[in-house]
Amino acid sequence: MRPSHPRLPVHLRLLAPASACLALAAPARAQDLxxxxxxxxxxxVAASAGSEGRVxxxxxxxxxxxxxxxxxxxxxANVAWAFTAPQARDYAQEGKLVICTxxxxxxxxxxxxxxxxxxxxxxxxxxxxxxxxxxxxxxxxLRGAVxx
Numbered sequence: 087m088r089p090s091h092p093r094l095p096v097h098l099r100l101l102a103p104a105s106a107c108l109a110l111a112a113p114a115r116a117q118d119l120x121x122x123x124x125x126x127x128x129x130x131v132a133a134s135a136g137s138e139g140r141v142x143x144x145x146x147x148x149x150x151x152x153x154x155x156x157x158x159x160x161x162x163a164n165v166a167w168a169f170t171a172p173q174a175r176d177y178a179q180e181g182k183l184v185i186c187t188x189x190x191x192x193x194x195x196x197x198x199x200x201x202x203x204x205x206x207x208x209x210x211x212x213x214x215x216x217x218x219x220x221x222x223x224x225x226x227x228l229r230g231a232v233x234x
Contacts, residue, residue, distance in 0.1 A: 093171055096226035112128075124200055127207075128185055131198060132157075132165040135183050135221045142166035143181060163205060164221055168196060183221035210234050 140163035166182040168174035178195020195216040
């Protein structure tokens with residue numbers, strides 16, 4: 087299998103974008119998940135959503151992590167990282183696929199949330215917000231996520 091993105095770490099490059107999304111639901115201890123790992127998962131989702139190498143982001147810590155991975159922080163990207171309710175609301179109004187770290191941001195337009203539940207990374211999807219964004223994700227990703 088060819089690497090899906092040359093700038094991703096080796097363990098993520100070997101995964102094809104569609105099948106890599108299943109890795110998002112893999113167990114991980116809470117203390118193992120940092121902003122750098124969340125950035126890696128964000129890259130997988132962005133690549134699966136057709137926004138490989140580009141993510142809209144206003145959060146400085148995440149922007150730094152993305153730039154370290156060679157990802158362009160681009161306001162025109164169709165995938166966005168939101169850390170606050172106003173960011174989620176603004177990105178959703180722009181028609182972007184909004185990824186965040188809290189399901190509570192689904193009320194503001196968040197479509198995908200990475201949360202630690204019982205010490206494990208769990209991916210939640212708001213089908214309604216995903217559909218409103220107009221961004222298509224592989225069915226393999228949707229099967230591996232908790233639907234809200």
